[in-house]
Amino acid sequence: MRYPSQTLEKLVAAIASLPGIGKKTALRLALHLVQDKSDKASVLGNALSRLKDEIRFCIHCHALSDTDECSICQAPSRKNGVLCIVENIRDLMAIEDTASFHGRYHILGGLISPIDGIGPADLNIETLIERIDKEGIEELIMAISPTIEGETTSFYISKKLAGRNLRLTTIARGVSFGGELEYADELTLSRSISARIPYKMGT
Amino acid sequence: MRYPSQTLEKLVAAIASLPGIGKKTALRLALHLVQDKSDKASVLGNALSRLKDEIRFCIHCHALSDTDECSICQAPSRKNGVLCIVENIRDLMAIEDTASFHGRYHILGGLISPIDGIGPADLNIETLIERIDKEGIEELIMAISPTIEGETTSFYISKKLAGRNLRLTTIARGVSFGGELEYADELTLSRSISARIPYKMGT
Numbered sequence: 094m095r096y097p098s099q100t101l102e103k104l105v106a107a108i109a110s111l112p113g114i115g116k117k118t119a120l121r122l123a124l125h126l127v128q129d130k131s132d133k134a135s136v137l138g139n140a141l142s143r144l145k146d147e148i149r150f151c152i153h154c155h156a157l158s159d160t161d162e163c164s165i166c167q168a169p170s171r172k173n174g175v176l177c178i179v180e181n182i183r184d185l186m187a188i189e190d191t192a193s194f195h196g197r198y199h200i201l202g203g204l205i206s207p208i209d210g211i212g213p214a215d216l217n218i219e220t221l222i223e224r225i226d227k228e229g230i231e232e233l234i235m236a237i238s239p240t241i242e243g244e245t246t247s248f249y250i251s252k253k254l255a256g257r258n259l260r261l262t263t264i265a266r267g268v269s270f271g272g273e274l275e276y277a278d279e280l281t282l283s284r285s286i287s288a289r290i291p292y293k294m295g296t
Numbered sequence: 297m298r299y300p301s302q303t304l305e306k307l308v309a310a311i312a313s314l315p316g317i318g319k320k321t322a323l324r325l326a327l328h329l330v331q332d333k334s335d336k337a338s339v340l341g342n343a344l345s346r347l348k349d350e351i352r353f354c355i356h357c358h359a360l361s362d363t364d365e366c367s368i369c370q371a372p373s374r375k376n377g378v379l380c381i382v383e384n385i386r387d388l389m390a391i392e393d394t395a396s397f398h399g400r401y402h403i404l405g406g407l408i409s410p411i412d413g414i415g416p417a418d419l420n421i422e423t424l425i426e427r428i429d430k431e432g433i434e435e436l437i438m439a440i441s442p443t444i445e446g447e448t449t450s451f452y453i454s455k456k457l458a459g460r461n462l463r464l465t466t467i468a469r470g471v472s473f474g475g476e477l478e479y480a481d482e483l484t485l486s487r488s489i490s491a492r493i494p495y496k497m498g499t
Binding site: 094095096097098099100101103104107108110111112113114118120121122124125126127133134135136137138139140141142143144145147148151156157158159163164165181182183185186189190 | 297298299300301302303304306307310311313314315316317321323324325327328329330336337338339340341342343344345346347348350351354359360361362366367368384385386388389392393
């Protein structure tokens with residue numbers, strides 16, 4: 094591609110360095126920003142330039158935050174002895190959106206995956222154990238994806254915590270609400286049958 | 297969606313203001329930029345902040361340029377009396393990529409489209425006519441998309457230029473090279489037959 098302007102070429106290269114954005118899309122976005130009458134380019138430019146200075150990671154749970162201690166860790170109402178461990182901030186946001194969890198979180202920052210060279214030392218597991226001892230956690234919910242890496246990570250954490258007076262739970266797994274049985278995958282369906290639960294109205 | 301940080305929320309909103317990018321993609325890109333170890337966020341931020349100061353439009357052809365006169369309009373080798381009019385910079389770049397046109401361009405900045413409220417006065421047609429008279433243009437190639445708006449624009453320009461000693465041409469239309477006849481649309485195929493050309497080896 095021949096660019097009529099080096100400024101444009103540099104901008105396209107910078108946009109195309111983002112994951113999932115190719116050269117064509119990057120060019121389309123760059124031209125939109127150039128021709129845009131409003132102030133989109135400088136608004137976005139300022140947000141990006143200040144990003145690394147303004148964003149922090151919460152010293153307790155490792156979530157993104159504007160302050161050293163995130164709003165969830167600061168809230169007295171959420172210090173109820175229940176800690177939910179998640180892989181990343183997107184999972185935290187998904188659970189927060191349900192508004193059905195009222196404890197605090199701990200972000201692992203990944204899952205154990207020997208094939209990608211990610212071991213327990215690369216995750217926030219040491220700080221998790223410190224928190225459990227220090228904050229008097231009574232229940233630890235492992236809200237981790239049911240993949241091989243997720244199961245490995247849950248297993249590792251449960252081993253590390255053996256011997257503590259702590260209730261370890263995991264999020265329920267089974268057929269989705271609204272999902273049709275015939276389209277559920279075999280493993281989920283077979284586990285849903287073997288891990289069947291007593292029937293209650295509204296469950 | 298509940299954001300754990302206002303900085304993140306503002307960045308997601310700025311990214312999602314781009315065309316074709318939704319909230320989910322914006323969040324994915326924002327989190328990538330936050331967690332990226334290299335300097336992507338500030339590189340992109342700087343490119344965007346300086347964009348409006350550094351980029352210009354060529355005073356002759358209205359293409360994007362780093363200087364007041366773009367590199368194509370500056371090149372003496374391209375002052376050959378042939379001018380190619382295109383709708384926008386993307387079309388100019390597409391033709392430049394073929395390396396088969398050696399004249400100069402004129403960017404209209406759109407097509408006449410009464411339904412969108414775009415009339416001839418909104419396009420760079422006045423400056424086109426000035427250039428033709430001033431620069432001694434002998435041939436004008438109308439490289440405009442064969443849509444209703446494109447045909448209207450070509451017709452308007454040809455009317456405006458009536459009476460001048462100027463060869464008006466349009467890019468050839470027909471079945472694509474490598475295209476299979478059975479998949480060509482009816483209009484293209486019927487026009488290809490009525491506008492058939494003498495057979496030459498290699499055509």
